[in-house]
Amino acid sequence: MISAGAVDQVFVTLKDWIVFHTPAPLQTLVSIVIEVATIIVVFAALFALTTVFERKGLGRMQNRYGPNRVGPFGVFQPIADAVKSLTKEDVVPRAADHVVHYLAPLVLVGVVFLTYAVLPVGRNMTAVNLDAGVLYFFAVGAATELAVFMAGWSSHNKYSLLGAMRAIAQMISYEIPLILSSVPVIMMAGTLSMVGIVEQQARTSGGLAHWNVFTPWGLAGFILFMIAATAETNRSPFDLPEGESEIIAGYFIEYSGFKFALFFLAEYLEMFAVSGLGITLFLGGWSAPFSFLGWIPSWIWFFGKLLTLIFGFIWVRGTVPRLRMDQLMNFAWKFMLPMTLIVIFSAGLWRFLSAAVVGPMPLGGVIRWLVCALVILAPYITLARGLERGRRIEKRVYRYAE
Amino acid sequence: MGMTFSFLILAIMTLAGGVAAMTMRRLVHCALALVVSFAGLAALYLNLGAEFAGLAQLLVYVGAIAILIVFAILLTRGGEGEPEGSFSPSPAGIAGAVAALAVFAVLTWAVETSSVARAGAAVAAPQTTMREIGFALMQRYVLPLEVIALMLTAALIGAVILALREKRNEPADGTAQKQGLRA
Amino acid sequence: MTPLAGCLLVSALLFSIGLAGALTRRSAILVLAGIELMLNAANLNFIAFWRFGAHPEFLTGLIFVIFSIAVAAAEAAVGLALILAIYRHARTSDVSEITEMKG
Amino acid sequence: MTHPESVTWIVRNLWLIPALPVAAAGASALLKRSQRRLSAGLAIGSMGISLVLSLMAFAQALADPARRVVTFNWMQFGDQWVQLGWLLDPLAAVMLVMVSFVGLLIFIYSLGYMAHDDNFTRFFCFLSLFAGAMLGVVIANSLLLLFMCWEVVGLTSYLLIGFWFQRPAAAAAAKKAFITTRVGDLGLLIGMVWLYAQTGTLLFYNSGAGCLEQTAVAGMEAHITAAGMAVSTAIGLLIFCGAAGKSGQVPLHVWLPDAMEGPTPVSALIHAATMVAAGVYLVARVYPLMSPDAREVVAWVGAITAIFAACIAVAQNDIKRILAYSTVSQLGYMMLGLGVGGVAVGMFHLITHAFFKALLFLGAGSVIHGCTEDQDIRNMGGLRRFMPVTFATYTCGMLALCGFPLFAGFWSKDAILHAAHGWGVSQGPFYLGAVGALLTAFYMTRQMYYVFLGQRRLAEATVSPAAVAAHEIPAEQIEPVVSARTGEVCIIEHPHESPGVMTRPLVVLAVFAVLLGFVGTPAWPWFQSFLAGESTGLDFGRFSEAGLLPLMVISSLIVFAGLGLGWWFYGRKPILHATDPDALEKIQPGVFHALANRLYVDELYGVTVIALTRFCARFAAWLDRWIFGGAVRIVAWMVTGMGWLDAGVDKFVVNGGFDEGCRDVARGGRLLSHLQNGRVQNYLRVIAVALVVLAAILLWGRRG
Numbered sequence A: 001m002i003s004a005g006a007v008d009q010v011f012v013t014l015k016d017w018i019v020f021h022t023p024a025p026l027q028t029l030v031s032i033v034i035e036v037a038t039i040i041v042v043f044a045a046l047f048a049l050t051t052v053f054e055r056k057g058l059g060r061m062q063n064r065y066g067p068n069r070v071g072p073f074g075v076f077q078p079i080a081d082a083v084k085s086l087t088k089e090d091v092v093p094r095a096a097d098h099v100v101h102y103l104a105p106l107v108l109v110g111v112v113f114l115t116y117a118v119l120p121v122g123r124n125m126t127a128v129n130l131d132a133g134v135l136y137f138f139a140v141g142a143a144t145e146l147a148v149f150m151a152g153w154s155s156h157n158k159y160s161l162l163g164a165m166r167a168i169a170q171m172i173s174y175e176i177p178l179i180l181s182s183v184p185v186i187m188m189a190g191t192l193s194m195v196g197i198v199e200q201q202a203r204t205s206g207g208l209a210h211w212n213v214f215t216p217w218g219l220a221g222f223i224l225f226m227i228a229a230t231a232e233t234n235r236s237p238f239d240l241p242e243g244e245s246e247i248i249a250g251y252f253i254e255y256s257g258f259k260f261a262l263f264f265l266a267e268y269l270e271m272f273a274v275s276g277l278g279i280t281l282f283l284g285g286w287s288a289p290f291s292f293l294g295w296i297p298s299w300i301w302f303f304g305k306l307l308t309l310i311f312g313f314i315w316v317r318g319t320v321p322r323l324r325m326d327q328l329m330n331f332a333w334k335f336m337l338p339m340t341l342i343v344i345f346s347a348g349l350w351r352f353l354s355a356a357v358v359g360p361m362p363l364g365g366v367i368r369w370l371v372c373a374l375v376i377l378a379p380y381i382t383l384a385r386g387l388e389r390g391r392r393i394e395k396r397v398y399r400y401a402e
Numbered sequence B: 001m002g003m004t005f006s007f008l009i010l011a012i013m014t015l016a017g018g019v020a021a022m023t024m025r026r027l028v029h030c031a032l033a034l035v036v037s038f039a040g041l042a043a044l045y046l047n048l049g050a051e052f053a054g055l056a057q058l059l060v061y062v063g064a065i066a067i068l069i070v071f072a073i074l075l076t077r078g079g080e081g082e083p084e085g086s087f088s089p090s091p092a093g094i095a096g097a098v099a100a101l102a103v104f105a106v107l108t109w110a111v112e113t114s115s116v117a118r119a120g121a122a123v124a125a126p127q128t129t130m131r132e133i134g135f136a137l138m139q140r141y142v143l144p145l146e147v148i149a150l151m152l153t154a155a156l157i158g159a160v161i162l163a164l165r166e167k168r169n170e171p172a173d174g175t176a177q178k179q180g181l182r183a
Numbered sequence C: 001m002t003p004l005a006g007c008l009l010v011s012a013l014l015f016s017i018g019l020a021g022a023l024t025r026r027s028a029i030l031v032l033a034g035i036e037l038m039l040n041a042a043n044l045n046f047i048a049f050w051r052f053g054a055h056p057e058f059l060t061g062l063i064f065v066i067f068s069i070a071v072a073a074a075e076a077a078v079g080l081a082l083i084l085a086i087y088r089h090a091r092t093s094d095v096s097e098i099t100e101m102k103g
Numbered sequence D: 001m002t003h004p005e006s007v008t009w010i011v012r013n014l015w016l017i018p019a020l021p022v023a024a025a026g027a028s029a030l031l032k033r034s035q036r037r038l039s040a041g042l043a044i045g046s047m048g049i050s051l052v053l054s055l056m057a058f059a060q061a062l063a064d065p066a067r068r069v070v071t072f073n074w075m076q077f078g079d080q081w082v083q084l085g086w087l088l089d090p091l092a093a094v095m096l097v098m099v100s101f102v103g104l105l106i107f108i109y110s111l112g113y114m115a116h117d118d119n120f121t122r123f124f125c126f127l128s129l130f131a132g133a134m135l136g137v138v139i140a141n142s143l144l145l146l147f148m149c150w151e152v153v154g155l156t157s158y159l160l161i162g163f164w165f166q167r168p169a170a171a172a173a174a175k176k177a178f179i180t181t182r183v184g185d186l187g188l189l190i191g192m193v194w195l196y197a198q199t200g201t202l203l204f205y206n207s208g209a210g211c212l213e214q215t216a217v218a219g220m221e222a223h224i225t226a227a228g229m230a231v232s233t234a235i236g237l238l239i240f241c242g243a244a245g246k247s248g249q250v251p252l253h254v255w256l257p258d259a260m261e262g263p264t265p266v267s268a269l270i271h272a273a274t275m276v277a278a279g280v281y282l283v284a285r286v287y288p289l290m291s292p293d294a295r296e297v298v299a300w301v302g303a304i305t306a307i308f309a310a311c312i313a314v315a316q317n318d319i320k321r322i323l324a325y326s327t328v329s330q331l332g333y334m335m336l337g338l339g340v341g342g343v344a345v346g347m348f349h350l351i352t353h354a355f356f357k358a359l360l361f362l363g364a365g366s367v368i369h370g371c372t373e374d375q376d377i378r379n380m381g382g383l384r385r386f387m388p389v390t391f392a393t394y395t396c397g398m399l400a401l402c403g404f405p406l407f408a409g410f411w412s413k414d415a416i417l418h419a420a421h422g423w424g425v426s427q428g429p430f431y432l433g434a435v436g437a438l439l440t441a442f443y444m445t446r447q448m449y450y451v452f453l454g455q456r457r458l459a460e461a462t463v464s465p466a467a468v469a470a471h472e473i474p475a476e477q478i479e480p481v482v483s484a485r486t487g488e489v490c491i492i493e494h495p496h497e498s499p500g501v502m503t504r505p506l507v508v509l510a511v512f513a514v515l516l517g518f519v520g521t522p523a524w525p526w527f528q529s530f531l532a533g534e535s536t537g538l539d540f541g542r543f544s545e546a547g548l549l550p551l552m553v554i555s556s557l558i559v560f561a562g563l564g565l566g567w568w569f570y571g572r573k574p575i576l577h578a579t580d581p582d583a584l585e586k587i588q589p590g591v592f593h594a595l596a597n598r599l600y601v602d603e604l605y606g607v608t609v610i611a612l613t614r615f616c617a618r619f620a621a622w623l624d625r626w627i628f629g630g631a632v633r634i635v636a637w638m639v640t641g642m643g644w645l646d647a648g649v650d651k652f653v654v655n656g657g658f659d660e661g662c663r664d665v666a667r668g669g670r671l672l673s674h675l676q677n678g679r680v681q682n683y684l685r686v687i688a689v690a691l692v693v694l695a696a697i698l699l700w701g702r703r704g
Helices: A004-008 A010-020 A024-061 A077-087 A098-118 A133-141 A143-154 A158-189 A194-202 A216-232 A257-282 A298-319 A325-352 A361-388 B005-023 B027-047 B051-075 B091-113 B115-119 B130-140 B142-163 B174-182 C003-024 C028-052 C060-090 D016-029 D036-063 D090-113 D120-139 D143-164 D168-199 D214-222 D231-247 D255-261 D264-273 D275-285 D292-314 D319-340 D343-370 D388-402 D408-421 D428-451 D465-469 D500-520 D526-532 D540-544 D548-571 D583-587 D589-596 D598-673 D680-703
Strands: D068-077 D080-088 D478-482 D489-493
Touching: A004 A010, A010 A024, A024 A077, A024 A098, A024 A257, A024 A298, A077 A257, A098 A133, A098 A143, A098 A257, A098 B027, A133 A143, A133 A158, A133 A194, A133 A257, A133 B051, A143 A158, A143 A257, A143 B027, A143 B051, A158 A194, A158 A216, A158 A257, A158 A325, A158 B051, A194 A257, A216 A257, A216 A298, A216 A325, A216 A361, A257 A298, A325 A361, B005 B027, B005 C003, B005 C028, B027 B051, B027 C003, B027 C028, B051 B130, B051 C028, B051 C060, B091 C003, B091 D680, B130 B142, B130 C060, B142 C060, C003 C028, C003 D680, C028 C060, D016 D036, D016 D120, D036 D080, D036 D090, D036 D120, D080 D090, D080 D120, D080 D143, D090 D120, D090 D264, D090 D275, D090 D343, D090 D500, D090 D526, D120 D143, D120 D264, D120 D275, D143 D168, D143 D231, D143 D255, D143 D264, D143 D275, D168 D214, D168 D231, D168 D255, D214 D231, D231 D275, D231 D292, D231 D319, D255 D264, D255 D319, D264 D275, D264 D319, D264 D343, D275 D319, D275 D343, D292 D319, D292 D428, D292 D589, D292 D598, D319 D343, D319 D408, D319 D428, D343 D388, D343 D408, D343 D500, D343 D526, D388 D408, D388 D428, D388 D500, D388 D548, D408 D428, D408 D500, D408 D548, D428 D548, D500 D526, D540 D548, D548 D583, D583 D589, D589 D598
Parallel strands: none
Antiparallel strands: D068 D080, D478 D489
16 A cells, blocks of 8 residues: 555655665766756656647637547657657758857757746655745746847848747736736745745645635736736737737747757747746645645646646637737736736735734635735726726728638 | 866856957847856856845846847847947057956956955855845845835836937837836 | 955956956947946955855845846946937947037 | 904904905906806805805994904014904994995896806906905905005906906096096005004004004194194095095096996996995094094085086986996085084995995896897887886885985985084085985986886897897897888897896895885984994984974975976976987087086096196106217217227237137147047046056055
């Protein structure tokens, strides 16, 4: 009989065992190599899985089958894709800046993988438990913009440059709400360490875990965070940087073969990483929502939540049309930014309205919840009204399409 | 030898990035080299135990200032136009290089003769947690923090006003504006 | 050579590189970049003195660097906005050509 | 501020009465043009509150007739404080109630009268300011404060008379009113300064130290100045100059009829309730200063004004102008009353006159309003049918003005005549007054026949067909008639009764015009004793006092005679055409024309005072141009000559040396400016070198 705890810690135990059996001078190195390799392999596999998942999911949403030729139900499609991209000719434009052109996808993928170092994917399963984990995540993530610029500029193509500019403007604009919407969590947790944040949410009272998403500021913050994350990862409906119908494929237009695959990989990895951050900050990381579900291994929880969020991304992609550039910018600066500030204020209020102020738990908790929710909802309604004023919403006319 | 191997590597990376940034022909290459230098410096900070400062360096310099510089290069058409004239040994350029060398000589002299630098033995890395930095910022240095916040706001507004096009009817130059806000 | 001296030397070298760039390059943006490098050299000094100084528990050098980074961000934003404004006006960002204040 | 414990709330806060309308004026000055209702509401509301407060003050004065004073320090001159203050005594209380009540009615009336004016808001702003300033005059306990309010009254009267400043006549009239009253105010100012020099205070009453109190007045009476006059007489006469200017006494009356160019409510406000009453009130207020000599002057001036203006009124054709001259005439009566009888007599007539003259003016306004802004009585006639309310109330006012027995004017005018009859100095004023009464009845009868009775005489084509077509005028008010002159059919507009907002004040005023006299009949002289601070009872026995009853009979007879004469000339034969000559004109064209031209007073002023002024101005201009200008020019030539000389020296002697020096300096500057060449990197390089040098010095120094 294997206990639930043993299953939970099976990977940790395995790693410890391997490290224990290596010579002492190499132990640190082996430990690092194991961690890095695991991350790369697991998430690359997840990437492969997601591509087919996404294509089939989108296909269902659009009333078609999606890939179904390679292997049973088309599950081996990613392998075929990989073979294809590896064997294709690597075309580099003559006018391109070769070095930068070569470096850009590598930098991008490398930087994205770096962010995984601090993600707690399970109990005791964090590569580096940094004291400033969240800050590290954002600091390293900021470098992706530079990689995008490198790709766009070095290709010497107007579409790629335009796409890069769009992407950078968008990423910068949405990075601010992204960071600001995670500020309440940091405020309430009192730590920047991801492990610390998850452990605080893993506590339970009355069978219910202390997930941040269960509080009004956490719920609002989560929604804002996910919107900003969608934009940050250039996913639909914020996929202007690659907008196929306008600028073909954006900044990686001039990439082919394996480099193109790297961009593709980086994009998905970015999505996983930012979803992982969202899970860590708001959805309790690897913890179970109810204490009676605690027997399920923590990494299953993490990856289950991750897949759910990914499905959400796919669903949104299949549903929502692309925004215009001005809409995108207005949304970021006029709606997201003020709302995140309001959420921060609400979180402060939540802290202030402790049991001593609002009274004992059952009723006091409800009052506290309602007050904080009101503090967010009232400005939201006013803001939304204000932004909608003077804007006529009419039936769209397709002048040339019909 | 007091310096660790990693310090040496990072120092060389930083300095090489700096030299490349100051000598390359294409402005965009310069900016990218500058990023290398900044990143190396951030790593140096981390190596010296200043975790928060290193990450802030990374976030601000690599994430913001480098992007700003790149945007400025593109907006002033430095990115696609002809590369800046190479180092033709103009008298002014030589004078500048000589002045910089003199400064370096004097600084090295100062470091070499400094009693402080000679005495500074390697002490154990101070264990600073984010919590301590947070308390320091919010208690002892709260006034400077507020002043900095005010100054950043002023700079933000100033940058937006400067970068706005003078004519109103032209399409808004969104990017420069946003860069200002970001900073 | 002590670690502190090493840091100070690296910083001095970085400062001189920045100064050389600021003195010799003609693009205003690169002049600004050189100035940033000099600023970073100074920051490195602060960190080094904090790390190897007598009282690291006071965090003075570290906090100074944080503030200095914030100031640098503001400086870069305003500086680049100025360069943009000048470029729009004078159609150049070559510092050797921008010698007039009026115009 | 000093006020003993006995001072009640209303006395302490008496300042609110003028302050409220002034505040309303200030507020409505800030309003936009379109905020008509708000501005009118502010003005009427503030006036209503002022009226309530005035009534409270009145009740206080009734309960406690003693004079109550509140003073406060205003401004320091050297070591002296200028004190201002307010007072409440029966005189002020009566005036307060009268001014605020009549003012309020006029405000309400203006709502209707000015309803179509574009500058409605401005009008109410001025009106409020005017009323506030007038109330300030009434409660002032300092000649200085009174003078300030007085001047504000003058200013606002200027603004109001010239309210329709786009009409040249209105602008000229406003200027005339302002300048003419200024002439009188000069006298007032001199008197005020002299008074201050004599007594050291301008407070009227200040527990024994005021300038109107026993010690000060006695001192001034003892002090004899030039021409054997007591100082108090001289000062009193100077102050009377100001009063004469404001109240339109004879030499300075010319502005008053012209002031009819203002909107009618303004005329009513200026002529009935307030501004002209201010002069009379001033004389009543400083009555202790008026020595018998001064009173004699006042009485004579008043009597002459009374008869003089009455004569002119006979020959006027403008409905408001008749009333204006009538006002001048009645003001003369008031002055006469003050001169011969004392404060109570003059003030009684002032109060009754305020009500019935306001009534008459507002009635005239109603007529004008109904007759599409026509003011010529020859174009009216037969309005009785169209404007019954106006007619009835107007008749009340007219009878009161004539002094018809038992109407208000009868009692007050009779008191004046009685006092004049009993005056020891001369019987002249009495006879002048009696003739004036006859003329009053006559010209008012003439006006009534012209305006309300007889048949309608029309100015032709009073309505444009376009206005009819556009239904701007109700259909029942128009009628097509055949023009008598041209034989063409034209459409005329029927006169129409004014709206309720205008007629209701008329009715209220009419009630007062009939009844107000009974508070001061000889049998029950309540008003007079109230002013004197005594109590009185009903006693019909007083009628039997020497000469009173016969005099009343005679005065009634005079009135009847005037009415009869009027009927004889104007009522017997209906006036058929607007162009018909006046009945009097047929008999005595020369006299009538002289009267119609206001006895050529304006022309007289034109050839005397104004010509003199103009001559002086021309002389001054000549002086300026030739004598002073010549001197200046000679000096200028001299200076120019010296300048040439100087320039020569400068050019050849000084510059020779300096130019070289300057050139050298400039050369040096140019040399140095190479350093400042705008190349940033140069500067930076210099800084770097300086850094190196500095650091080297420091290091070297430390080593050694």
